Amino acid sequence: MELNAKIPSGPLEKKWEKHQFDMKLVNPANKRKYKVIVVGSGLAGGAAAATLGQLGYEVNCFCYQDSARRAHSIAAQGGINAAKNYQNDNDSIFRLFYDTIKGGDFRSREANVYRLAEVSSAVIDQCVALGVPFGREYSGYLANRSFGGAQVSRTFYARGQTGQQLLLGAYSALSLQVALGQVKMFPRHEMLELVVTDGRARGIVVRNMVTGEVTSHTADAVVLATGGYGNTYYLSTNAKGCNATAIWRAHRKGALFANPCFTQIHPTCIPVAGEHQSKLTLMSESLRNDGRIWVPKKADDQRNPRDIPEGDRDYYLERKYPSYGNLAPRDISSRAAKQVCDEGRGVGPGGRGVYLDFVEAIGRLGESVIRERYGNLFEMYEQITGENPYKQPMRIYPAMHYVMGGLWVDYNLMSNVEGLYVIGEANFSDHGANRLGASALMQGLADGYFILPCTINDYLARISPANRLKTDDAAFKQAEQDVQQRTTRLLSAKGTRTVDSFHRELGDLMWNNCGMGRNEKGLKEALAKIPPLREEFWRNVRVPGSAGDFNQSLEKAGRVADFMELAELLVYDALQRDESCGAHFREEHQTPDGEAARDDERFSFVSAWEFKGVGQTPVLHKEPLVFESLHPTQRSYK
């Protein structure tokens, strides 16, 4: 299979403009004849569905939540990046591009990232036009804060609820299109199959989660905006419902899966409290603007943190990375936290935690300023832990948060399956081996508002809506049957273990063997353990209730079944990528001072995996990464 990323020719800064001109267009009067399915209603999906509706396409948008407004983009706290240079601090499109490529440890495509930086500014304009109440200066101008991996202040924010406000903006635009009849929403519907014939995406099969009814939906193009697969790890900062089923079903139908082992562990989350833990909660990276991270210098120091004098504290990020300090990128900060905890210097129950301390900032700025900046985050911390972070330092620990990997897409955001587009976290395109803070919101909205609505015209202009399949076509009937068979199989196992118990076991295995640090032995061990666990799942899972019912156990079972398959690919990719880069840290490959040692000679490519059957070895296709504008260097934040 030849992987063609379809990167336009010409100088980097002219590619997108040139491409926009070169693409074919659909006549405004013809647009209404085309139908597009959008799966997912988060920042990418919601923005795309709204914008495609505005353009005049008939859009059907599906989400598993009870309302489009609840997609997990809503939980993003800190902010959204844009190369506005409102702060006059040397920012530019090129600097955002550079920071993103460097932050991703030179494992992303230059052309995609440059385009992202280029449209970032318009994203902010659009959000303001929709009424997003960004933080402001007293003058009335927009305010900014800093985020990890950057030395400029380019992050726009709405208190600690930026994701919520951006999503409500996209949701309001979507609501208008629903009112106009241009978009039809299908909440509480879960995509369970992609229909592909002649190498082209033709539609999807969904299950109505209230009635259990399985139906087919046909379209001229299908857009997957279904987020990431972080919940493979069971405990993560993702919502409980976040799942990989849509992208995994597409992968099984031929879409290549790129860089699955690039998973981001976020350094600042509330530590695990006990066996009952169902998910982990992030504390925004923006806290690192004012909070200082430390652990005691001595191992097993049981003193109250306020009784530990300055001289006995190790502000290890400031010590190791003096120029970025507490704002070192996520992968680096996470590993540093793991390292000090492995040395026995961790704090809190089980010693898996480090302090994030605001006492110095409160002394310098006063409690009211800190309350203004982070009040809601402090409240959330207190609700969960019962501890007051104004009085004693927060305890934090890294947790699974985001995935850079996803379905492979070309420059047009189309997968290798014709007519199947993948946007937002669900694709692999922009963040390389590590994403910078406040860049997920930027990418989701850039894809949804500005990039996909442009590139999809070029595809639709080449096909005729007259050739759209009908839902009674054999391919749809077959897909519906597949869905029903799978459901029956899950319900009829009638074993002894719950879905959650399998999911926890898989998650533990992934966290221990394929988490912040990875090595050949651990990865091989995981590869040996996953297939029997998957086999036991299908044989011994207990799913109560019926198929024709509101059945949350059945929903979970289907998702966990897919995580069981995806987990194996993820580990396989981690084993194959015998280098360290960004968040993928292979312990065998580190510099003398413990940083990730990349191997550009052997691994400067995107790994795009082809599905060959459950338990079969997937086939690797390589997309070489070519750097024309930047020279890959050893990443340094010292």
Added chain:
Amino acid sequence: MKLMLKIWRQEGPGKKGALVAYPMDDVSPDMSFLELLDTLNEQLIGKGEVPVAFDHDCREGICGSCGFMISGEAHGPAKLTTTCQLFMRHFKDGDTIIAEPFRSRAFPIIKDLVVDRSSLDKIVQAGGFISARTGSSPDANAMLIPKNKADRAMDAAACIGCGACVAACPNGSAMLFTAAKISHLGLLPQGQPERHQRALRMVNKMDELGFGACSNHGECEAVCPKGITIDFIARMNRDYMRASTTETMEPVKRV
């Protein structure tokens, strides 16, 4: 801790429901209420029974999916808290806790603690937007918004659409929800061109969907997990009155 849970079980819409008692041992104070239900459900599945259905997703208090009545209070006894962020340390050993779905004419029950809140989406679809086409906006700093105005808009925009306000209101009114959206957009300069139509459309839609009227009980504000205050309702009423005297409502349509 030991607790007695009494949970509303109802197989489906229109079916007869009832409270069923579940004694819970070994409850950790660091558990969230939803984690307690997770634990119960694991036990029920183990015993071959059907687990309790409840809506939930982010479990960090922002998506608005979760929520039910806990001993008569929407989202339970803690102030400014969603059900997912309610931790068991707020309860005492030996307590009896009653969990029921949000009850309102406009929120039909789907199953157990799950209700259909799509009527809230319909209120937003009626007018809760600024009709700004993607791509037509000027530079974000071209429009100045005083910080206090932006902050006030943000106070209203913090609504998570959970529906607790409706469930707590003796009239089943969605005034706080609707007022939050109308105020968020109406406070901002971008929201001015459609301000009157927005108020007319959203308020009329709310009435049409079977939500009750406001009679100033203030229960909505008391249970709101995001601290939305009822002065936004006064603001909405002013906007609606002003709009009623100057404009007639028009349907949402294309230019």
